[in-house]
Amino acid sequence: MGADGRFLPREELHKRLQATGMTAGRPVVAYCMVGMRASVVYFVARYLGHAVRLYDGSIVDWSRRQLPLVRN
16 A cells, blocks of 8 residues: 555556565465455455455464464
């Protein structure tokens, strides 16, 4: 988002998602702590045509279920 609170231009959004390693044709799962910030990533990725899913439980749900975590 820009300083004015609006989404950046489409080209800039695409460049920023590409910088994270997101590429066309590869599925993406957006998550954060509880799913609120991830919803913005989900919206932008969908807007740009990516195959994206939102894990709305995010890391809180994942860890409560005691599922495996990998830290980078």
